[in-house]
Amino acid sequence: MGAVLGLFSAAQLACCCGSAACSLCCAACPSCRNSTSTRIMYAIMLLVGTITGCIFLAPGLQGALEKVPFCRNGTASASYFIPTIDCQNAVGYMAVYRLCFALACFFFLMALMMIGVKSSRDHRAGIQNGFWGIKYLLVIGGLIGAFFIPEGMFGPTWMYVGMFGGFAFIVVQLILIVDFAHSWAEAWVTNLEETGSRKWYCALLTAMFGNYAIALTGIVLLFVYFTQPGDCGWNKFFISINLIICFLASATSILPAVQEAQPKSGLLQSSVVTLYSVYLTWSALSNNPDSNCNPGFLLRGNTTHKFDSESIISLAIWMCCVLYSSLRTASKSSKITMSEHVLVKDTGARASNTNLVDNEDNQDGGEDGGHSGDGKVWDNEADGVAYSWSFFHVMFAFATLYVMMTLTNWYSPRSSLEDLNKNAASMWVKMLSSWVCLGLYLWTLVAPLFLTDRDFS
Template sequence: MLATAGTFLGTAASYCCCMACRCAQKNIFARSARAGYCVLFTLAMVLAWVMRNYAKPLIEKIPWVMSHAAADDSKWFGQQGAYRISLGSFIFFALLSLIMTNIKYKSDWRNKYLQHGGWGIKFALWLLFLIIPFFIPGGLEWYGWVARFGSGLFLIVQMMILLDATGLLNDLWFSKSEENPKYMYLLLGVTAGCYIGTVAMAAVGFWIFKPSGGGSCTLNILLIVWSLLLTVGFSLMSVHPGATNGSLFPASVMSAYCMYLCLAALESEPRGECNGLENKAESASAMFFAMMLTLGAVIYSAFRAGSNTSTFFTTSEDGDEPTEKPLLEGAEAGTSAGLDGEDAKAPEIQKASRDDKEGRAMDEFTPVTYSYSFFHAVFALASMYMAMLMTSWGTGDGSALIDVSWASVWVKMGSQVVTALLYCWTLVAPIVFPDRDFS
């Protein structure tokens, strides 16, 4: 009786799962392909984390990998597991990026059948690409070096997106303030809030990473003071008469972001007397929550960077009409909301127009709302960044914690320096090249 009931429940559960997947494909993934790819990337990150901590029993059974194994080193096994999942995810998204090259209009068959359709086949290929790297003999230390380079590109893309967003937002609010003074108050309020937040983060940094009785902690103090000096430098440069593109709003946002990178770097320090987090117990639930926050931040960054391609692509290859929407028009165009350019307010009208011959004819000249190839390229780079997070940038020093090592510290501080240089260049470039248009 119990066996029969168990079989019935198992069959019912399988049927429900299948129906849920079919419903998701028809109602969610068909309208927002990016949601589907984010799900696949999320699953890959979770699998990489699982392999990072529990890969040893599996890899020990693979003789062509064990021939190059370090002597019973659990960290090595975890590193190899994370590398192979990351490599599989990279191959999957890199292949999609190549296939989706030069899609400019919605009438392209790849838009319907590859980007927005065929999810069953794509899921099977995704699984296949995750499995294939486990058949590669020996260690994958070479992939670790490649992933370091790809991760650096991923971080640079994020910085450029942030710089572009702050500049566009500043121009948008300032132009609207001429008609509505509320936008000027909003601009001033956010600017003040960012400066207050920067000082508050610095205070928290001194409190946590220069604990009483923890010694001099010279390095931590130096990094925090350096970040505060960047804030002063950004502000002075932005109000200089020669900085025609200068404004305190972008300066405040970049100051807050650089201070955040400083705190993130200090948090990645291996636990010691100068890291106040050493005294806080790392419970299983707290570690899981921290892991989910880290993974969520990476997924969101990849999604936004891949969708907002206006920073890198402004016109079609023919140069006659734009194929990308401005970053701040995502709410209307769907470039960052997740509907891939469909109007969420009138789905019935859209369905009727798609069924109508005239509507199909118009689709032949309707540009896609974001670059599919660039979107997948960003997720391919994010897959490499995933490997670096899981292995503490290839050092294997993170033990049970994600992204904790001295390599992580200096990568984040390096990102801060690059961000500062990029922002300073936006202020200096119009002075150095007065004949060029930087608007």
């Protein structure tokens, strides 16, 4: 009996450490590309890290976390540059910082290792597509080591690194959302042109007016809750300038020259971008350290370790974008939105007997090249990678930092307990990201007018 259990455990360990993990995940699913299954596995790793971060913030875990090394050693000295940390109130946030530090370092290390990979025939393909058990062990080991880092300047320094990474991922998120808006409109306009059915026309109008109605309601609520007569000048400026730019973007999308260059461009994409811009504005104003101009909105509270509505919506949008980037194949609109550098390209490879034979030979040879012997996961990157492996890991490192800042409500280690989650720097980061969002969308509209030598069709 012991021998049977031993063999079973060894087999399971081999599956987790090899590329068979992808096959196990896809065993009950239709066959899929190796490029897709690998990205899904990394998305699962990121999701597991996010769930672990949420567990660190659970109130019942605070007492146990106060005994960790960084908490015992981090309050020995205090100054302006090395603030005293109240572990009783902020230990969950600091634990999330260390978890995401380990996970971000893993993704940055993978990005360095995958520089210059051209196809799955590269000897580094096995590292990219397999050894999942070892990868999880590396992250766990990094987390344990990070718990021994004294607080000192780690918290303030890592906060600014997190802000930069969070801003970078917001930019990537914007690219994905703009790409989604263009793909959505293209699909429905194509269906309308092919079928001539009025239901598609009604669906387009309903979605467009619905998005604009929600966005306009949000603008009104922002003026009501985040401005005061004779005060809150910055809030009024932020809301007003974004409203003006959204109006200009919507008007630009229906200009005759833009419509001629992009017949399927229109107000549906503009409504999605406008709605997301309003969300970013609300998210930024929620971090305003001025209590008179940030009274709280939609059940927002200042209680430590409590998720507010802004964090929940941020994580929901983050999860949708991560899954979209993992599953979505680059389309025609990707040339306009520049998301062709983020999404998987269709290399034209298809599952075939040759693929299956190669997979079986690879399995028999014991090599871990990221292939599946049962044909459930087949290699579509033998002639060329479907996406930049190095850039993919950089994107996931930024996604990790964005999760860190979201889970900690853009926590500022130098703040008092009452203002842990109010951070002027994070307010400006989010406002800048909203302007980048609108600027990026405007560029996708006018790019075909300026880059006439490039094919956007």
